[in-house]
Amino acid sequence: MSSVTYAEKIPNNVNLVGDRTLQRALEHWQPRFLDWWKSMGPADFQGADVYLRTAISVDADGWAQYGAVKMPDYRWGIFLADPVANRTIGFGDQMGAPVWQQVPGEYRSTLRRLIVTQGDTEPASVEQQRMLGHTCPSLYDLRNLFQINVEEGRHLWAMVYLLHAYFGRDGREEAEELLSRHSGDADKPRILTTFNEPISDWLSLYCFTYFTDRDGKYQLKSLAESAFDPLSRTCRFMLTEEAHHMFVGETGLGRVIRRSLEVMKELNTDDPAKIRAHGAIDLQTIQKYLNFWCSSSLDLFGNEISSNSAANFANGLKGRPDESQYDDHVLREKTFSLRTPQGEESVPMLNALNEVMRESYLKDCEIGLKRWNRQIERAGHSLRLTLPAPSFRRTIGAWAGLPVDPQGKLLDKSTYERMLHEWIPSEGDRAFVHSLMKRVAEPGKMAGWIAPPDRGINNLPVEYEYVKLH
Ligand SMILES: [Fe+2]
Ligand SMILES: [Fe+2]
Secondary structure, three states, X not given: OOEOEOOOOOOEOOOHHHOHXXXXXXXXXXXXXXXXXXXXXXXXXXXXEEEEEEEXXXXXXXXXXXXXXXXXXXXXXXXXXXXXXXXXXXXXXXOOOEOEOOOOHHHHHHHHHHHHHHHHHHHHHHHHOOOHHXXXXXXXXXXXXXXXXXXXXXXXXXXXXXXXXXXXXXXXXHHHHHHHOOOOOOOOOOOOHHHHXXXXXXXXXXXXXXXXXXXXXXXXXXXXXXXXXXXXXXXHHHHHHHHHHHHHXXXXXXXXXXXXXXXXXXXXXXXXXXXXXXXXXXXXXXXXXXXXXXXHHHXXXXXXXXXXHHHHHHOOOOOOOOHHHOOOOOOOOOEEEEEEOOEEEEEEHHHHHHHHXXXXXXXHHHHHHHHHHHHHHHOOOOOOOOOOOOOOOOOOOOOOOOOXXXXXXXXXXXXXXXXXXXXXXXXXXXXXXXXXOOOOOOOOXXXXXXXXXXXXXXXXXXXXXXXXXX
């Protein structure tokens, strides 16, 4: 079951040959996907040989095979984690009943919307990042960017498979729409705001992969709990790919920080202006980028109080990430204490699940900060990087539009507006970071604002030529 068929036009482990109609429909979508990739994927690198990993099985160990591939030749396919025998619904009002192999009629439109919303973010991020290759800080980083891009392309395949296989004509139409909306497009933008901002510098890419891909991880984890078994299995395999994206974010930010610490030591200063003049990024600026990306990613979890997420949970469509770690899986009796601008409020737990998810996401975000702060401490500096308060700079929910500082304190509007450029990147900060973005494409060489990684890819040295440009 877990081995992947590569002999076919569309690599898969879902026995696509056994369903001719589905196979034909997906083979019809495939050239459109490739057209999209060529016009909206990484600009100007379609002919480069990239050292990529490709899935060969969905087992936890040894799912990947590495080799030089031109990106348009990447074998995008359909891979589901192996089924769990006798799996039952793990939460909600139908807890304990067998999981569904087909979509129940009454949940059809909700499930379709969940899949489309997830699916829309995958190609969106490829579009957002399409110009970044021009300013890569090293070939190692360039390769990692492209690895992420092809995997986000595969995640689109994963969602399109579900739409085609389980949602009939509307599913096929939605699959077309996933290729016709574009990030930042004035007429047909991507569904979620965060996915319509171009990512034009690598510090933002590392923040995006640290914070926004981690939101993706939490969404996938909650969908992996779903009673709709094909969705669960699809998301379980996507999570194994997603881990690499967050690795790029965490190690990327760690390397930027390490480089600033080196420059601080070399110049014996913690003056941001001197650090910048030396071509590194000061810790204060890094903090601003963390504030910006953390706060915009927090919005992706939605309103604190949500009847939709309550219904999705009660009906078994979407659970909590790592549902099995909780004692109560029905939540009809529980309450949640919610912090609002009016004070603490007790609300039914079922309605507060977006907030529950946001809290566990923030805990996960803390892990990298602890690591980076240890680096800073070891270097003998007292500054500590922090996550902004969840109420900072929110655009949806109870705190939307309120003048709250990164410590969570409610201010008056004019103070907030005056201070904002000290908390998130100002025009000047962005211009400075942009000024550092110059392509470094000699094997083993790193841009001056980032330290080399501890190790290369798949036991190869850091100096390996991970992308061969032609
Ligand atoms: Fe993804
Ligand atoms: Fe990702």
